[in-house]
Amino acid sequence: MQTSCRFISRFLRSSKHTSSPIIVNSWFNNLSHFDFLDPRNQSFFQFSSQRTNSGQVRGLKRCVLLGFVLTADDHIYYQHHTHFYSSRRNFFTRAKQIKKIEINDQHSQRAVTTALWCNFLVFSLKFGVWLATSSHVMLAEMVHSLADFANQALLAYGLSSSKRAPDALHPYGYSKERFVWSLISAVGIFCLGSGATIVHGVQNLWIAHPPDNIEYAALVIGGSFIIEGASLVVAIQAVKKGAATEGMKVKDYVWRGHDPTSVAVMTEDGAAVTGLAIAAASLVAVKTTGNAMYDPIGSIIVGNLLGMVAIFLIQRNRHALIGRAIDEHDMQKVLHFLKNDPVVDALYDCKSEVIGPGFFRFKAEIDFNGVVVVQNYLNRTGREEWARQFRESAKEKDDSALLKIMSNYGEEVVTALGSEVDRLEKEIQELVPGIRHVDIEAHNPIDLPS
Known part of the structure; x- marks a missing residue:
């Protein structure tokens, strides 16, 4: 076996990767064929041996797939059947096979999918109520739900794209792509959800008037609270499963867990439920006191809540993208x-x-x-x-x-x-x-x- 290895090493160094055959000694007859990597064009070639009538072995190279086949009497080579040998060096080195990244994130996928459809349903309800009431706080909640729906769509795309197999341009895979889309989602919350809501509330702070059909708003807030609450429960379960998978406490996982996706869904749903409570309190205050300023004040509070959630998520994804230690x-x-x-x-x-x-x-x-x-x-x-x-x-x-x-x-x-x-x-x-x-x-x- 050692002589065969040395022969192949000399053969690879001396040959120019042509298809011309060569004749080798008969002691090489235990090798059926042998694969190696051409360092110039990264293509794989195969060395095949065939016995001639004179008892010699005829070798021929041709382009093939990975792997090599050996005869049953060559036990040493069978022990190394997963090794591929490069012609770049004089001794044998192993090139590891590229495998598709398998990520066990069913809990995150379920949380994102649930939140996506829940936010779409809630957005539709809030949009209809805003058209009927012209409430500033309801507009803030509608924009909040629209931002949540768009952000969940970005998270879903990030989960899908991060599972792509490694390639020549990205040899370590695309796992970090979910962090990119999660960061974009957080920036969207900050700009569209928080910024637009606060600006709208401030603009209407001194010209506010009591919203019409406030009863409709109360019904939608109650229904949205149930829908968002169900999505929040699914997200919390996903965070707990993620923490258990990494052997961390839930609190530590929220701050330092390796997958911010389920954490993003949980914080966004938590902010949605809290925002609904703030909207309900604002409408109750307007109905009780008759002071319409409570409506834009509630809008400003919801906007600040979204801003804090966005800053937290931006920091989480920032650390993940920069690259932190295990x-x-x-x-x-x-x-x-x-x-x-x-x-x-x-x-x-x-x-x-x-x-x-x-x-x-x-x-x-x-x-x-x-x-x-x-x-x-x-x-x-x-x-x-x-x-x-x-x-x-x-x-x-x-x-x-x-x-x-x-x-x-x-x-x-x-x-x-x-x-x-x-x-x-x-x-x-x-x-x-x-x-x-x-x-x-x-x-x-x-x-x-x-």
Whole structure:
């Protein structure tokens, strides 16, 4: 197997990715075909072998899909059936497959869908009542519901677009796109919901007159309160499920949770229910006292309430878009694991970032313990065989055989280091399942002269 690996490495370096066949030795007959990545155009090629009448193996390259097929007697290659090898380096490296992002956010999706249709129904009711009463506070509530409907539509689009699979332009996926649309939604609340409502209330503060058909407004406020309350209950349940998924308290999840979507729905619905209560109080005050100023005052209060909700949501999405670290508890779990692994001597420049709701990336520079890496490799492959090869090469008159063995041994040690990196990556992802991308670099503690 080692000879086959070295042959393929030389073949990839020397060939120019043409379709011309080559003839190789018969010891290569256990390999059916082999895939590699062309670093120039990022296309995948396949090396296929066919036995000729003279007992040799005929190799031919052609463009194929990912994956390689091996004969049943090649157990070592079967153990590495998920590996793809790049011609960019002299030893084998693995290119990870791109997978579609699967986000478990049914609770957020349900909350957004419920709020979307509830806000549309409430907007229709309030619009009809505003036409009948000309109430300033009812106009504020109608604008509030219109803003909520538009914002829920933006959130729904963000949820859908964030599930797209990674591509060449966005290798870490589109998970953060939901933060973008949630931020746009919050800005819409601030401008359309809060700003327009406050301006309208201030303009009518001194020229207000009692609204007509105030009984209709009371009926719509009662009906809207029930509808918005039902949507709020669904949103609260979504927030609780999200907090349970991330192992956080509800209060902490509202402020620091990784998915602001359900939090946005809950705060908007909470503001809607509170705004309805304010509108009802304003109309009752107008009906009781006969003073029409309570109507635009209620409009101004509702506008300020929306402004506070918008500022909170803008801050939540701002932190998510800038990129913040994972929770300290999870970070310490990863660092504790690495510090106690035998192959790790020291850690440098450890960083983490939230790249989506429940999706993280982790980066670290590691000073590897070379002695442990080599011992682990020799324990797996057998130190006696290497010792025999070194003894035999030392008996030769010149150093060519010894240098060749040393070169092969060094290549295998580098490959062993890559195996240790793969093991660390896998165990980190098992320790904190949310970590989808692990970048481990070998750190050299000794500054080399320039």
